[in-house]
Amino acid sequence: MRADGTIYARSIRKAFGSKPVLKDIDVDIASGEVCCIIGPSGSGKSTLLRCLNGLETVDSGVLKVNGEHFGYDETPAAYHAVSRKRLAEQRTRIGMVFQQFNLFPNMTAQENIMAGPVLVKGADKRQAATQAQELLASVGLRGFGDCYPAQLSGGQQQRVAIARSLAMDPQIMLFDEPTSALDPEKVGEVLAVMQDLARKGMTMVVVTHEMNFAREVSDSLLFMDDGCVVERGDAREVLGNPQEGRTQAFLEKVL
Numbered sequence: 001m002r003a004d005g006t007i008y009a010r011s012i013r014k015a016f017g018s019k020p021v022l023k024d025i026d027v028d029i030a031s032g033e034v035c036c037i038i039g040p041s042g043s044g045k046s047t048l049l050r051c052l053n054g055l056e057t058v059d060s061g062v063l064k065v066n067g068e069h070f071g072y073d074e075t076p077a078a079y080h081a082v083s084r085k086r087l088a089e090q091r092t093r094i095g096m097v098f099q100q101f102n103l104f105p106n107m108t109a110q111e112n113i114m115a116g117p118v119l120v121k122g123a124d125k126r127q128a129a130t131q132a133q134e135l136l137a138s139v140g141l142r143g144f145g146d147c148y149p150a151q152l153s154g155g156q157q158q159r160v161a162i163a164r165s166l167a168m169d170p171q172i173m174l175f176d177e178p179t180s181a182l183d184p185e186k187v188g189e190v191l192a193v194m195q196d197l198a199r200k201g202m203t204m205v206v207v208t209h210e211m212n213f214a215r216e217v218s219d220s221l222l223f224m225d226d227g228c229v230v231e232r233g234d235a236r237e238v239l240g241n242p243q244e245g246r247t248q249a250f251l252e253k254v255l
């Protein structure tokens, strides 16, 4: 796995129209850290994740991903946008997995995984195919390369989606409720793949409602409410002994 894999965010703000959605967010994530983000619906979890991979731009604040200014270059007087080309290059090193898998329906599992390396990075097709086979095996899907998404279960599709992100050799993986669209019996197979990635040292930020995963796999936990990080700390400590009233009230509902 490649270095840097860090995230540094200071005073991140983001509004949609007149509605502030992220209010002065600070986040520090170290290389190899697994950070879970929990919080009620509408608290800004997905927006934060989308800012971390450039799907949304922040309105103000400093954001460094993989040690580089991301979206804006810090200057004393103003923020200067990082060039589109540079941002696109930086984004290839951040993988993102969505709730709804988002596979290309007209491509096989193998073609889905090969698409990024071949189309974005100009990789050799034969090498990309070999890599795709290896990635399929690593997510427990050896022999499924010729299947189209519609022929796969939700859990299998999500594992292909993870493999597709990994094909770009990311330094950070972001997961936005990766198991929320799955049948309960399929959740474990996706979490197992994520746990394996964590064990291998991948930096991961995971928006999730899976409290057992948060407790057992994550290093840190971040509780968001109303666009703010209300509480952050060691996952087991926050879940076992929350310090803030809002965190306690939320956990009483979900645990």
Ligand SMILES: Nc1ncnc2c1ncn2[C@@H]1O[C@H](COP(=O)(O)OP(=O)(O)OP(=O)(O)O)[C@@H](O)[C@H]1O
Binding pocket: 016, 021, 039, 040, 041, 042, 043, 044, 045, 046, 047, 048
């Ligand atoms: N593109 C957008 N345009 C306008 N408002 C948006 C947009 N994206 C998100 N919002 C609003 O920002 C707020 C935060 O949304 P976000 O999806 O980040 O919350 P969340 O904590 O991830 O919620 P959930 O758990 O339901 O996914 C919500 O009020 C939402 O309606």
